[in-house]
Amino acid sequence: MTYFTAGIDAALASNQITDAEFIRVTVYNPSLSSPTTYCLSSSYKKETFSGNDFIDSFVPLGGLVSISGHQRDLSPTSYDTQITLIGIDQTRIKDILEVGWNGDIPQTYHAGLKGSKIEIWRGFYDTRYNLIDTPQLRYTGIVTSYHINEDRQMQIDTFTLTLQCSSYKTVLENRFAGRHTNGVSWNTIGQTTVAPNYDSNGNPQNSAYDTGMDRVQAIHNTTFNFGLPVSS
Amino acid sequence: MGLQTIINHCETLNIDRRRVMGVQYTRSEIAKISETPTRNPWRLNLEISAGLQYSTNRALLESIDYLDRKHTEDVSFGVAGGASPGLSFIFAYQGGLNQSQLNGITVASFSGNQLTLNLPNTITGAGTVLFQSGDLLQIQGSPYPFSVLGPATASGSSPTLGPVTYGQAQVVGGQTQVTLTTHRPNFITATVAGQGINVGNACIFRVFCPNMPTYKLNRGGPDAYISWTSGFQLYEYLGDA
Numbered sequence: 031m032t033y034f035t036a037g038i039d040a041a042l043a044s045n046q047i048t049d050a051e052f053i054r055v056t057v058y059n060p061s062l063s064s065p066t067t068y069c070l071s072s073s074y075k076k077e078t079f080s081g082n083d084f085i086d087s088f089v090p091l092g093g094l095v096s097i098s099g100h101q102r103d104l105s106p107t108s109y110d111t112q113i114t115l116i117g118i119d120q121t122r123i124k125d126i127l128e129v130g131w132n133g134d135i136p137q138t139y140h141a142g143l144k145g146s147k148i149e150i151w152r153g154f155y156d157t158r159y160n161l162i163d164t165p166q167l168r169y170t171g172i173v174t175s176y177h178i179n180e181d182r183q184m185q186i187d188t189f190t191l192t193l194q195c196s197s198y199k200t201v202l203e204n205r206f207a208g209r210h211t212n213g214v215s216w217n218t219i220g221q222t223t224v225a226p227n228y229d230s231n232g233n234p235q236n237s238a239y240d241t242g243m244d245r246v247q248a249i250h251n252t253t254f255n256f257g258l259p260v261s262s
Numbered sequence: 263m264g265l266q267t268i269i270n271h272c273e274t275l276n277i278d279r280r281r282v283m284g285v286q287y288t289r290s291e292i293a294k295i296s297e298t299p300t301r302n303p304w305r306l307n308l309e310i311s312a313g314l315q316y317s318t319n320r321a322l323l324e325s326i327d328y329l330d331r332k333h334t335e336d337v338s339f340g341v342a343g344g345a346s347p348g349l350s351f352i353f354a355y356q357g358g359l360n361q362s363q364l365n366g367i368t369v370a371s372f373s374g375n376q377l378t379l380n381l382p383n384t385i386t387g388a389g390t391v392l393f394q395s396g397d398l399l400q401i402q403g404s405p406y407p408f409s410v411l412g413p414a415t416a417s418g419s420s421p422t423l424g425p426v427t428y429g430q431a432q433v434v435g436g437q438t439q440v441t442l443t444t445h446r447p448n449f450i451t452a453t454v455a456g457q458g459i460n461v462g463n464a465c466i467f468r469v470f471c472p473n474m475p476t477y478k479l480n481r482g483g484p485d486a487y488i489s490w491t492s493g494f495q496l497y498e499y500l501g502d503a
Contacts, residue, residue: 048297074299075449090301090449155299158374159447186331 035163041154048155052077052088052165053113055173056147065147077153079164091115110200111169113148115191146173148195171197216243263344264325265335265469268310268494270346276307279445302446303498304407304467312489316479319488323477334470334499336405340463353407355462356394357426359385369401369457370439372448377408379459381431381438390428392440393461399442400465401450402458406503407465408444449503469496 041047050073058065071077071088078087153165175194180187209215217224217240227236234241269275283297314322329335339349355364366382377399381392393399393410400407410426431440448454460466475491 045292046295046297048299050299072298072300074301074447076451156374158376158443159299160374 034166037156037162038154038166041156041162048157048159050074050153050155052079052151052153054081054084054086054088054147054149054151055143056149057143058145058147071153073153073155074159077161077165079151079153079161081149081151081167110174110194110196111150111171112195113150113193115193116188143173143176143193147171148173148193169195169197171195172201211243211246213241213244213247216240263335264322264329265471265494265496266337266344267319267322267325268308269306269337269339270344270349271314272308272310272494274309275352276309278305278307299447301449301500301503303500304469304496305498306467306469306496308494308496310490310493312480312487314488315482316486316488317484323488326474326477329471329474331470331472331474334468336466336468337496338463338466340465342464343466345463350463353398353462353465356391356397357461358391364461365458367459369454369459372401372450372454375411375444375447376441377444377448378439378441381428381440383438385428385438392426392428392431393442394426398462398465399444400460401454402460404450404452404454404457404503405466405468406450406498406500407467408446411443411445449500451503467496468499468502470499471495472497 041049050071052071052073053069055068055070056065057068067084067086069086069088070091073088073090075090076087077090078085080086148169148171149167150169151165151167154162156162172195173193174196177192177194179190179192181190182188213226214223217226224238224240225236226234226239229235279302281297281302282300283295286294286296288294316323337343337345339345339352341347341350363382363384366384368380370378370380372378385392395410397410398407399410426440426442431438471494473492473495475494478489478491479486480489
C-alpha cells in the first residue's frame with residue numbers, strides 16, 4: 031500500500047513539478063504458468079519500488095512513452111486512457127499481436143498484449159532529481175485494444191504502438207453474471223452436482239437438493255393468460 | 263570523421279539543451295511548470311555553407327553516407343579530439359587546476375544532479391578555482407558530458423551560481439571532496455565511483471544526425487563545391503547509457 035506522503039503533498043503544492051509516469055504491464059501467456067511483467071517509465075533512469083505484490087525496476091524510456099490525460103474524480107469512475115510507445119523494433123511487433131502460435135520458437139505462443147493488466151503510477155522528483163517517496167498508483171485497468179501505426183515517409187520509417195486501456199470499473203460494468211434456471215445448474219456447487227434422488231412418487235429424497243427450479247423446464251415457453259377467472 | 267569535419271567547417275553552431283516541460287498559467291497568471299525528468303541530450307545544430315570541394319572530400323561524403331541517420335560518431339571541440347584549433351574556445355576549461363591535478367580527481371558519488379569528487383592533495387591554497395559555471399565535465403568511460411551548474415558547498419547551503427573554489431571543499435574521511443550541481447542528473451548505469459574525469463575540451467560528444475542531409479555537386483568539375491539540403495542537427499546518443 032502506498033501513501034500520499036507529506037513530501038509528495040509539498041511537491042504537488044509547488045509551482046514547479048517534476049514528475050514521471052511508471053507503467054507496469056502484466057501479460058498473461060497461455061504457455062507459461064506465471065505471467066510476464068514489463069515495467070517502463072518516462073523517467074531518466076531506472077527506478078525500483080514495490081507495490082502490493084511486487085518489487086520491480088522500471089526501465090527508463092523517456093520521451094518514447096506518452097500517456098494521455100487522466101480524469102480526476104473524487105469517486106471511482108470509468109474512463110479509458112491510452113499509452114503510446116514510440117520507436118518499437120519492427121521485429122518485436124509480433125509480440126503484441128493476438129495470442130497465437132509462435133512460429134519462431136517451437137511449442138510456444140505469443141502472449142499478446144490484449145487483455146493484459148495495466149497499472150500506472152506517478153512519481154515526483156525533488157530539485158536534485160531524486161524520487162520523492164514511493165510513486166502513487168493512479169490507474170488500474172486492462173488493455174482492451176491496440177493499434178500499430180507505421181509512418182513511412184520516403185526513407186523514414188517510424189512505428190508507433192498505442193494501447194487503449196479501460197479501467198477495471200469499466201471491465202466490471204461489462205461483465206455478465208447470473209445462473210442457469212434449471213434443476214441441474216441450480217444444484218451445482220463448485221464442480222459437483224447434488225444428486226436429485228427422487229423416489230417412485232417423484233418426491234426428492236436428498237434433503238440437500240433444492241427443488242426450486244425443477245418446474246422451470248415444464249413451463250418454459252408456456253403461455254399463461256393472467257387475469258382469467260379460475261375455471262374451477 | 264564525417265561529423266567532426268562538418269563541425270570543423272560549420273558557419274554557425276546552435277546549442278539546444280532545453281528540457282521537456284510544460285508551462286501553464288492560472289487565471290491569476292501564476293506560472294505552473296511541469297518537467298519530465300529526461301536525460302536531456304545535447305542537440306547541436308550546425309549550418310554549413312557550400313564551401314567544401316568534391317575532389318578533396320570524397321572520403322567525407324562516404325563517411326556521411328555511412329553514418330546516415332543511424333550510426334554515431336564521437337566528436338570533440340578540442341584539438342586532441344580532431345577539432346579545429348579555432349573551436350577550442352567553446353568548451354575550454356575555466357578552472358585553475360593543471361592537467362596533473364585534474365588527473366588526480368576521482369568520482370566519489372553521483373546521485374541525481376549532485377556530483378561529489380575526491381580531490382588530490384596536490385591541490386593547495388584556499389581560493390583555487392576548481393570549476394567555473396559552464397565547465398564541461400565527463401566521467402571517464404562514459405561519453406556523456408555534464409556541465410557544471412554551480413556549487414553545493416560543504417556547509418549544505420543552497421546551490422548558487424559561481425565558481426567552485428578550493429576553500430569551499432570539505433574533508434570527508436580524510437579525503438578532500440567537493441560537490442557540484444550538474445546540468446542534468448546521472449543516468450549512467452555503470453559504476454562511476456572511483457572513475458577519473460575529463461574536463462573542458464577533453465570531453466567528447468557521442469552524436470548521430472537524425473536529419474542527415476543529402477548533398478549536391480554544383481558545376482565545376484572535380485573541384486565542384488558541395489552544397490547540402492539542410493543543416494546538420496546533431497543529437498546526443500544516450501541509448502548505451
